[in-house]
Amino acid sequence: MAYAARIDEATPGGGNPGASRAWDSRHAMTRSVLTALLMGVVALLTGCGVLGKPSANIVDATLSDLSLEGVTVALKVDVKNPYPIAVPLTNVEYSLASREESILTGALEKPGSIPARGSKTLDVPLRVKFADVLAAVEGLKLGAVVPYAVNMNFNLDVPGGEKLSLPLKKEGELPIPNVPEVRVSEVRWDEVSVLSAKGLIKLDVTNTNEFDVGLAKLAYAMSVGGTKVVSGKLSDAASLSPGQTKTLEIPVKISPASLGLAVVNMLKSSNPSYEVVGDLGIKTRFGDFELPTKRFASKERSR
Numbered sequence: 001m002a003y004a005a006r007i008d009e010a011t012p013g014g015g016n017p018g019a020s021r022a023w024d025s026r027h028a029m030t031r032s033v034l035t036a037l038l039m040g041v042v043a044l045l046t047g048c049g050v051l052g053k054p055s056a057n058i059v060d061a062t063l064s065d066l067s068l069e070g071v072t073v074a075l076k077v078d079v080k081n082p083y084p085i086a087v088p089l090t091n092v093e094y095s096l097a098s099r100e101e102s103i104l105t106g107a108l109e110k111p112g113s114i115p116a117r118g119s120k121t122l123d124v125p126l127r128v129k130f131a132d133v134l135a136a137v138e139g140l141k142l143g144a145v146v147p148y149a150v151n152m153n154f155n156l157d158v159p160g161g162e163k164l165s166l167p168l169k170k171e172g173e174l175p176i177p178n179v180p181e182v183r184v185s186e187v188r189w190d191e192v193s194v195l196s197a198k199g200l201i202k203l204d205v206t207n208t209n210e211f212d213v214g215l216a217k218l219a220y221a222m223s224v225g226g227t228k229v230v231s232g233k234l235s236d237a238a239s240l241s242p243g244q245t246k247t248l249e250i251p252v253k254i255s256p257a258s259l260g261l262a263v264v265n266m267l268k269s270s271n272p273s274y275e276v277v278g279d280l281g282i283k284t285r286f287g288d289f290e291l292p293t294k295r296f297a298s299k300e301r302s303r
Helices: 002-010 017-047 130-136 261-268
Strands: 055-064 070-081 087-098 101-114 118-129 145-158 162-175 181-192 197-206 213-224 227-240 245-254 274-284 287-299
Touching (some): 055 162, 070 162, 087 118, 118 130, 118 145, 197 213, 197 227, 213 245, 213 261, 227 245
Antiparallel strands (some): 213 227, 213 274, 274 287
């Protein structure tokens, strides 16, 4: 029994449920008091400038997911917390404008807390639709490069019940890409027989943008008399400065016998009908993007 008594004495409340609840209540109250005291001390030290205040800095800014429809301004922001307790970040308000015309506004809600005496890196992606930019900025045309300005406010709940807003601004440039012009300037067949046919396709490519573009990929397919006769792909075919035109020469070789007598006769005629289609992969300093298949040229046989 003495052993049991020692166990009872070591247990809060001596094994009495009511006493145990009272001890838990006092313990919780003590924690609350200590937390309040800590927050009070933090608030006092903050007011005296001892701890400093949270800060925010843009650590990276890039453009991503470029297409003919839009682009994403991808920002990374590092938020630092000098306090010995975590600080809730209530939201991040942002706006993007070009030439002082508003393009988009929004907010990231409940992005989390900044850890005690630590930092947190937040991703702030802003998807910009080129249709919105063209509608907002007067006189803007496809192929242009325009300035942008992003304003952000990082809103925090700091010790002492205060609200703190950390403003940030980032400026840069946005492209409004236009489709390069591709034109078939010549289709020539030099040697035509039942067994082999050799020819040349000449494509004139013009950069219709105010910035340099590169043809990372040019895929093409040619049909004669409605029958596909050749296809292929060029890699890193050309680099074009604004407004520049370059001619690409594509030698082709086919086996007419496998395509039928009608194709052979068509190739031997003085003005065969043809169609050339293709798609482009564009490379720019703002990012790369793909263009859908389009018709470069077609010619109907005259009668």
